[in-house]
Amino acid sequence: MPRETNPAWIRTFQPFLHVPVLAGYLDGTGAITFIDSLPIDHRCELEKITFIFNTPATGTSASQIFNVRRGGPTGAIVGSITLLLGDGTAIGKFKEAKVTAANADSARFKDGDTLSFTRDASGTAFTAGTGTFYLTFRQRPQARI
Numbered sequence: 001m002p003r004e005t006n007p008a009w010i011r012t013f014q015p016f017l018h019v020p021v022l023a024g025y026l027d028g029t030g031a032i033t034f035i036d037s038l039p040i041d042h043r044c045e046l047e048k049i050t051f052i053f054n055t056p057a058t059g060t061s062a063s064q065i066f067n068v069r070r071g072g073p074t075g076a077i078v079g080s081i082t083l084l085l086g087d088g089t090a091i092g093k094f095k096e097a098k099v100t101a102a103n104a105d106s107a108r109f110k111d112g113d114t115l116s117f118t119r120d121a122s123g124t125a126f127t128a129g130t131g132t133f134y135l136t137f138r139q140r141p142q143a144r145i
Contacts, residue, residue, distance in 0.1 A: 009138040017117060017133040026064055026129050031121035033073040037114040044139040046107040048098040049081040057088030057129030065120040068135065073116045076106045088129050
């Protein structure tokens with residue numbers, strides 16, 4: 001196995017937003033901002049968004065699009081995940097969406113950058129379903145002072 005020349009990446013898998021009940025999360029179709037300009041106090045890169053279902057999803061052709069944005073609620077989309085009815089047919093099912101190469105530069109956060117989490121004004125509402133969004137970041141070890 002080849003030797004790594006740079007320090008290895010440190011990955012963190014962070015619970016980001018819990019969806020305890022439908023109210024306002026999966027049951028609507030309008031645009032909504034869930035998190036507005038959360039400060040990111042370290043350098044890191046977003047790798048992927050994951051949603052894990054805590055209860056099965058129900059609805060008729062349900063689908064929702066959620067976005068992680070750099071800056072405020074109208075900032076550049078860094079990553080996007082589309083939840084479909086078929087993704088959450090059982091407890092513990094999950095859906096992942098990796099950051100695309102086209103968004104790789106936007107996915108690099110620096111000290112002082114902020115992150116927002118929004119839902120698009122589109123899709124079809126779910127009638128049941130709960131779960132948690134997770135964000136996976138990676139970063140290099142901090143340099144010694």
